[in-house]
Amino acid sequence: MTADARARSPLAARAADLATIGAELVPFLAQVDLRVDPTHAGIAPYPLPLEPNTAWHDDHYAALWLGPDEWLILGPADAAGEIVAALETAFADVDRSVVDVSANRVAIALTSEDRLDLLSHVCPLDLDPRVWSAGRCAQTMLGRAQAILLERAGTTPVLVRPSFADYVVNLLLAVRGATSGVGA
Numbered sequence: 001m002t003a004d005a006r007a008r009s010p011l012a013a014r015a016a017d018l019a020t021i022g023a024e025l026v027p028f029l030a031q032v033d034l035r036v037d038p039t040h041a042g043i044a045p046y047p048l049p050l051e052p053n054t055a056w057h058d059d060h061y062a063a064l065w066l067g068p069d070e071w072l073i074l075g076p077a078d079a080a081g082e083i084v085a086a087l088e089t090a091f092a093d094v095d096r097s098v099v100d101v102s103a104n105r106v107a108i109a110l111t112s113e114d115r116l117d118l119l120s121h122v123c124p125l126d127l128d129p130r131v132w133s134a135g136r137c138a139q140t141m142l143g144r145a146q147a148i149l150l151e152r153a154g155t156t157p158v159l160v161r162p163s164f165a166d167y168v169v170n171l172l173l174a175v176r177g178a179t180s181g182v183g184a
Contacts, residue, residue: 010165011106021172022112026157028077029107032084035070035097043094045086046073055137055150064137064150072101072148105148105159108169115156121175125149143171 011018011025018024034048041048046063047056048071055064061083062074075083080100087098112118116127122143126132137150145164150157160168 009106010162011108011169014166014169017169017173018108021110021118021169021176022115023108023110023158023169023172026107026109029102029105029159030073030075030077030080030083031100031102031105031159032073032075032080032087033066033070033097033099033101034073034087036091036094038069040091040094040096043090045090053138054135056135057150057152062150064148066139066148074150104161106162106165107157107159108165110156110158111154118172118175118179119149119156119158121179122171123147123149142168145171 007028009025009027012027015025034044038048038050041050044063046061048063049056049065052065055062057063057074060076060079064072064074066072073083073087080102084098084100087096091098110119116129116132119142120127123140125138125140132151134151134153137148139146139148141147142158142160145160145168147168148159150159158168
């Protein structure tokens with residue numbers, strides 16, 4: 001299955017604005033929500049973190065802890081069907097919920113050196129690198145928009161509902177404009 005040629009990200013025309021905030025669009029990221037008793041985590045096809053607000057990832061996939069019995073599995077575009085099938089097979093003998101939620105959030109990756117400082121102006125989380133480091137994730141607010149943050153080495157993917165994607169980019173642009181030159 002491939003992405004419909006008519007599919008379009010709400011941020012497709014905002015490449016210049018994304019570059020200004022040190023971000024790039026992650027188009028059509030596969031996202032699958034998994035609900036299962038954590039005692040069965042060991043049979044998952046992906047390592048499911050059991051510690052709150054932590055994530056596992058490799059070069060292609062990630063598993064984010066969202067709650068005591070909930071994870072968000074991320075993968076490359078068009079991999080949602082593969083992820084769903086792998087999870088359904090692994091958990092075939094236990095109560096579970098596996099739902100493709102790929103259209104539920106737009107993903108951008110913040111890559112600038114000052115990305116955590118930029119986010120800290122609009123996010124209530126403590127993003128100090130001594131606390132917020134690679135392998136952490138959290139559901140939070142960016143201004144008035146619900147978002148999921150994931151920290152990787154050198155990048156912070158941000159997942160936000162499509163209806164709030166422009167708002168978040170505009171918010172971060174405003175912060176970038178207000179803080180440019182500060183401390184220079």
